[in-house]
Amino acid sequence: MSKQKIANIPFGPFITALAGALVKGKPNYAAVGAYGVVCQKPVLYISLKNTHYTTAGVEESGFFSVNIPSAELAAKTDYCGSFSGKTTDKSEVFTSFYDSSGGAPMIEECPVNYLCKVIRTIPIFDFTMFLGEIAAVYADQAVLENARPEALKVDPIVMMDTGYFSLKERVGSIFQTCKADK
Secondary structure, eight states, X not given: OOOOOOOSSOOOOEEOEEEEEEETTEEEEEEXXXXXXXXXXXXXXXXXXXXXXXXXXXXXXXXXXXXXXXXXXXXXHHHHHHSXXXXXXXXXXXXEEOXXXXXXXEETTSSEEEEEEEEEEEEXXXXXXXXXXXXXXXXXXXXXXXXXXXXXXXXXXXXXTTEEEOOOOOOOOTTTHHHHTO
């Protein structure tokens, strides 16, 4: 076997997202790699450190947004992950917009946005995982193919270990690639 045992921590890859919440009446965004699909129902999760400024906003409002930045937004995304809203006003980093369904800001510059209403909160060590039912989804028309976001057009930021990466090419189709190899 050519495998080597390494540190027992997640290295990725993770699609990077910006979690949004209203905190003290202002939009705040935190860069996260800990988010994703929960089940085949319209539910996403985000996991935020208990001390994050955004965590308090989600707890207070009961809503959060998941905004998928394109690779061209890597510097602004990293900024939101490097500075706390407790000491840095991040409300002007992006253009915020809102849906009538709930009180979490979404980012106009991000090609895909999800608004979620918290349906369950799970404490895990010094983090809180928020499960949120998707209340609304927005996508730039330029990234849509057959009325759905297309990954190569979105060009999300992939985080792995200590770096950010973009996508280069499609290598298969879900539930189809294995059939083609037969």
